Amino acid sequence: MKTLVLREPGQIALDVSTEPAAPAPGEALVKVHRVGVCGTDIHAFRGKQPFFSYPRVLGHELGVEVLAVGEGVANVKPGYRCSVEPYINCDTCVACRKGKGNCCTRIQVIGVHADGGMRERIILPARKLHPSAKLSYDQLALVETLGIGAHAVQRSGLQKDEFALVIGAGPIGLAAMQFAVEAGAKTIVLDINEARLEFCQKQLGVQHAINGRTEDVLERLMEITNGDLPDVVFDATGNAASMMKSFEYPAHGGRLVFIGLFVGEVTFDDPNFHRRELTLLASRNANPEDFGRIIGLIESGRINTLPWITHRATVEEVPGLFESWTKPETGVLKAMIGF
Structure with missing residues (x-):
């Protein structure tokens, strides 16, 4: 499957990677439709992102479609459109026990500490998916930034x-x-x-x-x-x-x-x-309740995300464009990648 890999600072390439396995209990297989490019991705491209290693698949602002779910998953079904909460927390440490999984002691943020969503399909914990029957994939990809x-x-x-x-x-x-x-x-x-x-x-x-x-x-x-x-x-x-x-x-x-x-x-x-x-x-990351609240505000029209997206590219175009997105004179506010 098509996968964008940041091999080292300044070098992002379109590669082919292995298809993910079937989802295990509690997991979901999703198709990535949109990926928003954020400051973290820009800093990583420049070689200035803290706590980062190469090579890395970037991407944590995602609009996805559920393809399959593992045993015990009840919050989403195949066909659901979802935003992704990319903070994979342990659920057992002191922060998680206090409902602050956003600053879990063993947190793994996809696209930062672990490979992210700049690929066609990915396995995720189903509990990290936040569905909406109304929002577009563009809107869903912007929920994390708003969070x-x-x-x-x-x-x-x-x-x-x-x-x-x-x-x-x-x-x-x-x-x-x-x-x-x-x-x-x-x-x-x-x-x-x-x-x-x-x-x-x-x-x-x-x-x-x-x-x-x-x-x-x-x-x-x-x-x-x-x-x-x-x-x-x-x-x-x-x-x-x-x-x-x-x-x-x-x-x-x-x-x-x-x-x-x-x-x-x-x-x-x-x-x-x-x-x-x-x-x-x-203030670090966001919590699950933030995602639900934001989805509701966008659905109701109280938040309009459309003006945010200033640049678009297909996955094939990204290697030739990404460096330009790092330059202020390009005028990028939010670049959106389509798969």
Whole structure:
């Protein structure tokens, strides 16, 4: 079967791999129809993805069709269209026992720690499939990205009419904005890409945009919040300088949520941190309930995923196009691969 393999940084190739076996008890065999390309895939292609090894089959944003199920599977049947929750957790560690499988001590994220979905067919635990009779494969492939943002907003405890600042207008930042707006927050986006700032305001309903390259960020934040600064700040950049600078932006008593990560140490001024009595939170992956909620919001029309997809390719075209998707001047927001 056709399989895209990232052999080493900068080299992705279309190979032929062995067909998967019949699904075991609790498993499902699925056909991959769509794969969304995310920041993790881009970082892996560049050789800058933490906790990563080569060769690797990328792909964890998936829209799939169930082909067959193993014994004991009741949540899906052949023919079901599904989104995939790609976080394979152990169900027994301390995090899993507390309902936090998203940060399982032995987690294996497909497409990152284990081979993913850039292939025609794959075996998955059936419990990781989230069906919808209404959504297209494109929409289903975007549920995981939205889940990252939904989980971060839920972690923050963001309330209606609070000010929320999202730093970074990539797909994960956009997902956080989507759910900050959904929560009724007065949402602000900070980025250095004018086109993305415009997209956030026109397509997502974000009220305020700040260009960090041309504007004084603190001055603008004070102006927007009537001198208070934002109640919640989400950093979705995975950039060390941005993450350390973000400690300056929350209001007194506010919350700072790191969605992105980098390999290294975060430092901050402790008196400033204590004086404001800030709450610092990490947000990782998403939980099963996030997937169900997001599917319902897309089905009801409250979330529109169509503007997200800016580039498309067939599996055969990907080796010749993937490098271009890593370049900002290409204008890629979300590339979608069709199998």
